Amino acid sequence: MGKLLYGAGQEFDLDDRVLSHVKLAVVAKLRRHESFLLNWDVPVDQGSGRVSLWISREIPIAFQFAGSRPPAINPQWLEALMHTSQRTGGMVVMAEDDLNQHLPA
Template identity: 85%
Template sequence: MGKLVYGAGQEYDLDDRVLTHVKLAIVAKLRRHESFLLNWDVPVEQGSGRVSLWISREVPLVFQFSGSRPPAINTVWLEALMHTSQRTGGMVVMSEEEAERHLPE
């Protein structure tokens, strides 16, 4: 399980594979100086609810992985993350299986 460390040390647990894809999407946005919301649902085993973070170049951000090797990249999943980031509600962190549902038809 990896960690997304945001701002002044707020930590969020995300699976390494999910975190890898989210990292690539976030970095692509920030390289273009684009700020956006990052949203995900908190699983029941972690207390339930939702998280929304305002992501911008001005806020420190750390991606901490528990595994030593990066996973293979699923380009459809990455494209789905990038597509949702263009919406008013922001980027939605979804499972790999849900990715195609978030792409335009």
């Protein structure tokens, strides 16, 4: 289980594979100087609920991985993350199995 470190000491647990894809999508947006919302559902075993973070170049962000090897990247999953980032509601972190629901038809 990796961690998304955000702002002044906030930490969010995310699976390393999910976090790897989120990292690539977030970095791509920030390199283009694009700010956006990053949203995900909190699993029941972590207390339930939802998280929305405003991501911009002015707010410190770090990605901490538990594993030593980067996972293989699924280009379609990355595309789905980037596609949702264009919506008013922001980028939606989805399970890899759900990526087709977030790709354009």
